[in-house]
Amino acid sequence: MNIEEVRSKTDSELDYELANMKKELFDLRFRSATETTANPSRIKVLRRSIARVNTVLHERATGLRGQQPKS
Structure with missing residues (x-):
């Protein structure tokens, strides 16, 4: 998932995606062990996608960058 896709989603969608990615990462780590x-x-x-989602959620929470479309 690239950054444009992440920024185009709502907070609730990002929370859902984040939970799914964390679960998948846990399963993969367990299986790889x-x-x-x-x-x-x-x-x-997955680790990088999780970081992207967390970054966008933090930007929105602190007001650094909101739902502004790219012009």
């Missing part, structure tokens, strides 16, 4: 994973780079992608 016990067995081999089919796509180990997915962990890196």
